[in-house]
Amino acid sequence: MSLAVLLGPAADSLLASCPTEPQVYRRSRSELDEQITLGLMDTYIDHGLSIPSYTAAVKDGRAVHPGRFSKNGEMLPGRLRALFDDGHTINLRHVQRTVPYLAEVCRAIREETGYSLYVSAILTPAAQRGLRHHWDPFTAVVTQMHGRKVWPIWPPEVELPIDDYLDSPVMWTAEMQERWDSTEPYVEFDLGPGDTLVLPRGWVHSPHNTGGEETSFHLTFALRERTVLDLAEGLVAAALPRPEFRAGIAPNSLRQETLAETLQDVRQLLVSYLTDSDTSASADVLHASLIGKLA
Numbered sequence: 001m002s003l004a005v006l007l008g009p010a011a012d013s014l015l016a017s018c019p020t021e022p023q024v025y026r027r028s029r030s031e032l033d034e035q036i037t038l039g040l041m042d043t044y045i046d047h048g049l050s051i052p053s054y055t056a057a058v059k060d061g062r063a064v065h066p067g068r069f070s071k072n073g074e075m076l077p078g079r080l081r082a083l084f085d086d087g088h089t090i091n092l093r094h095v096q097r098t099v100p101y102l103a104e105v106c107r108a109i110r111e112e113t114g115y116s117l118y119v120s121a122i123l124t125p126a127a128q129r130g131l132r133h134h135w136d137p138f139t140a141v142v143t144q145m146h147g148r149k150v151w152p153i154w155p156p157e158v159e160l161p162i163d164d165y166l167d168s169p170v171m172w173t174a175e176m177q178e179r180w181d182s183t184e185p186y187v188e189f190d191l192g193p194g195d196t197l198v199l200p201r202g203w204v205h206s207p208h209n210t211g212g213e214e215t216s217f218h219l220t221f222a223l224r225e226r227t228v229l230d231l232a233e234g235l236v237a238a239a240l241p242r243p244e245f246r247a248g249i250a251p252n253s254l255r256q257e258t259l260a261e262t263l264q265d266v267r268q269l270l271v272s273y274l275t276d277s278d279t280s281a282s283a284d285v286l287h288a289s290l291i292g293k294l295a
Contacts, residue, residue, distance in 0.1 A: 002112045005032055005105060006143050006196050006221065015113065018225055019139060019200045022153050024189050027143065027196050035101040038146040038217050041121050045090055048075030054093040057083040061132035064088065084123065089130025092121040106221075114287070115223045124149065124216040129208035133180045134168045137161040139223040140199040144191040147216035149207050152185035156202035162227060166202075180204060191218070201225065234286040239273055 003011035010025045044050050052070035056063050057080065069079035084090050096102040096119045106117055117138075124130055126147075135156065142151075157176060158166040189197055190210065199205065209216040239245040253262040 002108045003141075005030055006141050007198070014141075014198065019198050022151075022187060022189070022200065022203055023198050024191065025196045025198070027194055029194065031101075032105070032143075033145065033193075036099070036121075036145060036219065038123075038215065040099075041092070041123055041217060044092060044095075044121070045080045045084060045123070046078075048077055048080070049098065050075060050080070050092045051094065051097070054097075055080070056091040056093070057088040058091065058130040059086070059088040060129050084125060087125050087128045089122060089124040089128065091130065092123075094118045095121045102219075109221070109223075113223065114226055117221055117223045120220040120222065122216075122218055122220060124207075124209045126209055126213050126215065127211040129206070131206070133177060133204055133206040134172075135161060135202050135204050136199070136222070137163055137165075137167065138201050139225055140201075141196060141221040141223060142191070142199060142218055143196040143221075144193055144216075144218045146193060147214035148190060148192050148210045148212075149216040149218060150210050151189045151191060151197060151199075151205055151207045153187050153189070153199070154180055154183065154204040155186050157204060158202060161202050162225075180206070231286065234289065235274060235277065235279075235282055236270065238277070238282045238285055239270075242273065244269060245273070 003014055006027055007014065007025045008027045052066055052073055052075055055066070055069065055075070057069060058064075064083060069076055069083060080090055096106045102119050106119060109115070109117060122130070124147075133154070135158070158171060161167065164170075189195075191197060249262065252258060
């Protein structure tokens with residue numbers, strides 16, 4: 001199990017470089033389709049098997065308060081099904097925490113890529129829409145499992161968002177929404193079962209069920225790309241065994257009028273350390289750290 005489960009032979013291109021344009025691939029039917037079915041997700045909804053803090057119900061851009069379907073950290077029987085029947089999209093985030101097969105897929109992808117990731121199972125009733133226009137701070141690998149969903153996509157509003165930096169809800173403006181509502185998308189994909197969309201972080205999208213009577217069910221594998229800053233932080237963290245980096249700094253050196261000079265000294269120490277450091281040894285430590293982290 002690896003990215004090839006989701007992308008087929010095209011997985012090699014995602015391993016070679018970070019995607020910059022949305023692209024759809026066709027995957028072969030596999031164990032994924034046998035293990036992760038619409039029936040399984042219906043069971044999660046009907047029997048309250050999801051984790052409340054990782055569950056959302058959204059209709060036309062508006063999310064309901066978690067108190068509508070949970071209380072004291074427990075799911076309330078029947079509430080999610082009622083919301084779904086009322087037209088709400090149900091988003092079950094981090095399903096790899098409770099579905100062993102998806103946990104294994106994520107483990108394999110993590111070892112293959114060095115990326116942390118999680119999986120969301122998203123079910124949208126016929127002719128309905130969950131979230132409206134937004135962008136994500138991760139590379140989304142979206143594989144359609146049942147029904148159909150249309151994905152209109154617009155170019156990024158911000159460059160390379162990550163985590164809470166350049167976050168979509170924070171950056172959103174009424175002007176952006178008006179522009180998206182009145183502008184044709186850059187590209188639009190109509191996904192059916194077996195189609196997998198790779199959506200780079202930052203690209204604006206507003207997917208919706210195509211209509212008819214079928215539920216749309218897709219899995220989103222949220223791949224948190226490693227960045228240059230991640231590796232830079234790893235190199236700095238590798239300095240921990242050096243006593244000069246564990247030395248204390250006096251309060252007077254942290255005052256506003258003295259901090260700039262203190263930072264100059266620290267920078268010089270850091271530059272000297274990085275210039276002389278053994279990157280091969282650091283690579284061994286960093287690789288073990290990257291593979292060992294699971295979202």
